[in-house]
Amino acid sequence: MNKVITVIPGDGIGPEVIKSAIQVLDTVAEKFKHQFTYQYAKLGGIAIDEEGTPLPQSTIDLCKSSDGVLLGAVGGPKWDTLPGHMRPEKGLLGIRKALQLYANLRPVTAHNSLLDASTLKREVVEGVDLMIVRELTGGLYFGQPQERRQEVDGEAVVDTLYYKRSEIERIVKQAFELARLRSKKVTSVDKANVLESSRLWREVAEEVGANYPDVKLEHMLVDNAAMQLIRNPKQFDVVVTENMFGDILSDEASMLTGSLGMLPSASIGGEGPGLYEPIHGSAPDIAGQNKANPLATILSVAMMLRYSFNMSEEADAIEQAVTNVLEAGFRTGDIAEKDDKILNTEEMTEKVIENI
Amino acid sequence: MNKVITVIPGDGIGPEVIKSAIQVLDTVAEKFKHQFTYQYAKLGGIAIDEEGTPLPQSTIDLCKSSDGVLLGAVGGPKWDTLPGHMRPEKGLLGIRKALQLYANLRPVTAHNSLLDASTLKREVVEGVDLMIVRELTGGLYFGQPQERRQEVDGEAVVDTLYYKRSEIERIVKQAFELARLRSKKVTSVDKANVLESSRLWREVAEEVGANYPDVKLEHMLVDNAAMQLIRNPKQFDVVVTENMFGDILSDEASMLTGSLGMLPSASIGGEGPGLYEPIHGSAPDIAGQNKANPLATILSVAMMLRYSFNMSEEADAIEQAVTNVLEAGFRTGDIAEKDDKILNTEEMTEKVIENI
Ligand SMILES: CC(C)[C@H](C(=O)O)[C@@H](O)C(=O)O
Ligand SMILES: CC(C)[C@H](C(=O)O)[C@@H](O)C(=O)O
Numbered sequence: 063m064n065k066v067i068t069v070i071p072g073d074g075i076g077p078e079v080i081k082s083a084i085q086v087l088d089t090v091a092e093k094f095k096h097q098f099t100y101q102y103a104k105l106g107g108i109a110i111d112e113e114g115t116p117l118p119q120s121t122i123d124l125c126k127s128s129d130g131v132l133l134g135a136v137g138g139p140k141w142d143t144l145p146g147h148m149r150p151e152k153g154l155l156g157i158r159k160a161l162q163l164y165a166n167l168r169p170v171t172a173h174n175s176l177l178d179a180s181t182l183k184r185e186v187v188e189g190v191d192l193m194i195v196r197e198l199t200g201g202l203y204f205g206q207p208q209e210r211r212q213e214v215d216g217e218a219v220v221d222t223l224y225y226k227r228s229e230i231e232r233i234v235k236q237a238f239e240l241a242r243l244r245s246k247k248v249t250s251v252d253k254a255n256v257l258e259s260s261r262l263w264r265e266v267a268e269e270v271g272a273n274y275p276d277v278k279l280e281h282m283l284v285d286n287a288a289m290q291l292i293r294n295p296k297q298f299d300v301v302v303t304e305n306m307f308g309d310i311l312s313d314e315a316s317m318l319t320g321s322l323g324m325l326p327s328a329s330i331g332g333e334g335p336g337l338y339e340p341i342h343g344s345a346p347d348i349a350g351q352n353k354a355n356p357l358a359t360i361l362s363v364a365m366m367l368r369y370s371f372n373m374s375e376e377a378d379a380i381e382q383a384v385t386n387v388l389e390a391g392f393r394t395g396d397i398a399e400k401d402d403k404i405l406n407t408e409e410m411t412e413k414v415i416e417n418i
Numbered sequence: 419m420n421k422v423i424t425v426i427p428g429d430g431i432g433p434e435v436i437k438s439a440i441q442v443l444d445t446v447a448e449k450f451k452h453q454f455t456y457q458y459a460k461l462g463g464i465a466i467d468e469e470g471t472p473l474p475q476s477t478i479d480l481c482k483s484s485d486g487v488l489l490g491a492v493g494g495p496k497w498d499t500l501p502g503h504m505r506p507e508k509g510l511l512g513i514r515k516a517l518q519l520y521a522n523l524r525p526v527t528a529h530n531s532l533l534d535a536s537t538l539k540r541e542v543v544e545g546v547d548l549m550i551v552r553e554l555t556g557g558l559y560f561g562q563p564q565e566r567r568q569e570v571d572g573e574a575v576v577d578t579l580y581y582k583r584s585e586i587e588r589i590v591k592q593a594f595e596l597a598r599l600r601s602k603k604v605t606s607v608d609k610a611n612v613l614e615s616s617r618l619w620r621e622v623a624e625e626v627g628a629n630y631p632d633v634k635l636e637h638m639l640v641d642n643a644a645m646q647l648i649r650n651p652k653q654f655d656v657v658v659t660e661n662m663f664g665d666i667l668s669d670e671a672s673m674l675t676g677s678l679g680m681l682p683s684a685s686i687g688g689e690g691p692g693l694y695e696p697i698h699g700s701a702p703d704i705a706g707q708n709k710a711n712p713l714a715t716i717l718s719v720a721m722m723l724r725y726s727f728n729m730s731e732e733a734d735a736i737e738q739a740v741t742n743v744l745e746a747g748f749r750t751g752d753i754a755e756k757d758d759k760i761l762n763t764e765e766m767t768e769k770v771i772e773n774i
Contacts, residue, residue: 215584
């Protein structure tokens with residue numbers, strides 16, 4: 063197959079991990095007889111520096127004209143003091159909205175060879191295999207009004223948690239579809255004892271769930287979910303929740319594995335291409351040092367192959383290669399324990415490629 | 419001193435753990451020559467059953483006429499299917515608002531003799547001593563509008579995150595005051611890269627912080643805080659945050675200790691009395707069996723003595739008694755490991771009393 067991929071290296075370690083991911087893509091192309099064409103675009107800090115805006119229109123256009131978008135990382139202290147609309151994260155929020163990427167998929171899988179990296183006990187994390195499905199284009203992130211107000215008794219401020227029923231339906235449906243391909247359980251997380259939006263969310267989850275009699279649906283309050291993720295994470299298969307709850311819970315869940323450097327993500331939905339990125343940040347402190355862990359980005363490529371290109375054999379090949387490399391004891395610095403062989407970014411990439 | 423305490427046993431195991439707490443209060447009264455007068459009130463499920471409302475006006479009046487309120491637990495499956503305004507938790511939310519209890523204090527202390535009860539590794543939780551200060555009467559919990567809407571393209575729903583500047587000021591101030599009595603560090607948690615309310619929150623935290631040059635102020639994004647609580651909880655002293663973030667993070671943090679049965683809370687602020695309650699629920703499955711762990715409620719009594727009655731010596735005596743009992747190896751079922759001596763509710767209470 064012939065696929066066009068928009069590549070957005072971004073800031074910090076972004077360009078380095080993206081380079082690794084492209085090498086892996088090239089290897090897959092060769093082995094499985096595909097052709098991947100790359101078109102490069104700018105977003106975040108580098109776009110602010112070079113084009114005066116965190117999300118140039120040309121980037122949106124390039125993304126829309128492609129089959130998949132691969133992103134490195136955005137942001138860094140350099141841009142932290144700029145006014146709100148000029149911050150790198152506006153680029154991220156903007157591209158999600160522009161491409162209507164309403165479903166953020168964050169798998170959390172405990173790699174057997176990395177169990178000790180977690181701050182949780184081995185027996186608690188061993189076997190964890192869950193996927194957080196976070197709504198990504200609604201809720202408090204985009205609701206209006208969002209403003210300061212001068213009231214008679216002083217200043218006040220408002221943010222708005224807004225959802226259309228149809229927005230809840232499509233994300234919950236996505237979760238059920240994914241659960242069908244996994245262990246057939248959906249945990250819908252809300253705060254139905256307090257929020258009206260959560261009560262609608264729960265209703266919709268029940269309605270959608272009725273069409274998936276083969277998938278078990280369970281509701282959980284968000285405060286309890288925050289506990290259960292630590293108490294007994296193995297109880298979860300697919301967790302679906304609204305944007306802000308998902309932001310918090312998915313970062314919490316990422317700690318189960320002990321390393322952000324291992325975790326990929328996919329943002330899908332809408333008509334256009336999906337966007338794939340590691341969940342770690344731009345790590346400016348180690349940028350340019352050939353030290354960054356490329357595995358999260360490489361695993362994001364696997365997600366792109368699986369979800370956007372329908373190439374599950376190719377995706378499996380990448381994931382298996384990563385597992386093999388870990389089992390052989392190879393590590394980048396962030397996931398290394400004392401006896402491990404520490405590799406730099408390029409060496410780690412090389413090992414993965416050898417194993418594909 | 420002579421103090422009037424409104425006692426709200428509530429539902430499930432509430433009456434049992436309250437009975438223990440009263441015995442402890444009586445012991446303190448005798449030993450330290452105080453007089454505590456108890457007036458009983460109803461709230462939650464039992465109030466729905468007997469008075470047709472989760473929060474009778476008489477309960478509010480009794481609370482207002484007292485020096486402190488001690489609450490057991492509210493709710494249970496029996497009332498779970500009632501319409502929203504008739505749910506037990508409405509009683510809880512209502513009493514917070516009626517007494518203007520804007521500051522919810524949740525200390526999380528790792529007891530050395532219970533370290534293994536946590537799902538986190540011993541070295542991660544050993545020495546944890548943090549306090550979450552959650553704003554309790556604002557934000558998404560009470561903001562208006564909160565409603566369903568019929569729009570041209572279908573049903574939608576809105577909740578509102580609303581804060582007055584003055585509401586943020588008073589809770590942040592509370593956090594700084596507490597930090598002064600502890601390790602002099604405040605972590606203010608927000609989502610300033612997305613929410614306008616968080617940007618105001620951060621501004622106010624800076625302003626208030628300027629009056630406490632002896633206390634270190636640090637800002638942390640809520641998603642990062644959810645990670646850091648698991649990655650390295652010892653970095654925290656006082657954590658202050660808005661209502662919903664606090665709900666999620668405080669329940670997450672409660673897991674550090676491994677047992678909800680140990681954790682007290684205080685809700686203070688306003689002109690009237692503070693309210694003290696264990697953070698655990700009503701545990702209907704073990705209600706009436708003399709099995710519940712009374713320690714969280716007993717430790718809540720210690721918080722009442724300390725924060726509402728200014729009796730820190732008395733509070734210390736209770737906390738020390740609990741530590742002694744744990745160190746002697748006594749446990750209720752919820753916190754027992756194989757070699758421990760398992761006590762029932764009454765026996766555990768007796769042990770604490772002996773140690774005061
Ligand atoms: C950078 C920030 C706006 C973003 C979010 O909150 O969505 C990030 O935390 C994420 O999870 O991708
Ligand atoms: C019962 C519920 C409304 C309540 C809350 O969310 O405040 C509870 O979770 C708590 O933390 O006290």
